[in-house]
Amino acid sequence: QVQLQESGPGLVxxxxxxxxxxxxxxxxxxxxxxxxxxxxxxxGKGLEWIGRIYRNGNTAYNPSLKTRxxxxxxxxxxxxxxxxxxVTAADTAVYxxxxxxxxxxxxxxxxxxxxxxxxxx
Amino acid sequence: EIVLTQSPGTxxxxxxxxxxxxxxxxxSVPSSYLAWYQQKPGQAPRLLIYGASSRATxxxxxxxxxxxxxxxxxxxxxxxxxxxxxxxxQQYGGSPWTFGQGTxxxxx
Numbered sequence: 001q002v003q004l005q006e007s008g009p010g011l012v013x014x015x016x017x018x019x020x021x022x023x024x025x026x027x028x029x030x031x032x033x034x035x036x037x038x039x040x041x042x043x044g045k046g047l048e049w050i051g052r053i054y055r056n057g058n059t060a061y062n063p064s065l066k067t068r069x070x071x072x073x074x075x076x077x078x079x080x081x082x083x084x085x086x087v088t089a090a091d092t093a094v095y096x097x098x099x100x101x102x103x104x105x106x107x108x109x110x111x112x113x114x115x116x117x118x119x120x121x
Numbered sequence: 122e123i124v125l126t127q128s129p130g131t132x133x134x135x136x137x138x139x140x141x142x143x144x145x146x147x148x149s150v151p152s153s154y155l156a157w158y159q160q161k162p163g164q165a166p167r168l169l170i171y172g173a174s175s176r177a178t179x180x181x182x183x184x185x186x187x188x189x190x191x192x193x194x195x196x197x198x199x200x201x202x203x204x205x206x207x208x209x210x211q212q213y214g215g216s217p218w219t220f221g222q223g224t225x226x227x228x229x
Binding site: 046047048049060061062063064096098101105106107108109110111112113114 | 122154156158164165166167168171177209211213216217218219220221222223
């Protein structure tokens, strides 16, 4: 079955850019009809949808983060990536990648295990 | 943006009891595009219900969901020890997709 795995630095300095990659295994980003998504969760808090990308590069972002977020896809590597610029302590969170349901159904399954990113100098 | 309000914040129950969780949307959620997730400490959320009432693959039938207008309900008919966790609702009827703040189901 499809599995997702996040990777990237666990520590980012304030004002810098957070960069994460999600590697998909057990299925191909380029052959399915799914969107691929990033979600984050600050410690002890709820979940926030960051944005999503389709295999052709079409994206949608949460307006609350839109000016700082870029999501890209590399179908040759079966990966998609998140960049979040000008980070502050408020961006400290566990970041999850996930697959959306078929044809833009916006439920998420499966999820990666998550990766903690701390913003601190 | 559609705001989802979950209640109660915490539900204290014993194994074998019935758990009923609520999720109220600030506006209509088209086509009942609402999902429920379970999250245990240190784990990613797990999809349980989508389309307000459809169980995801492999989810036991003790988990169920329903919808009535802007009110959504999630029920665990008989709590098993592994069901004690935090539950989130999520809407995907209007962008941006949003989540409720969660309901913790704890052992009484």
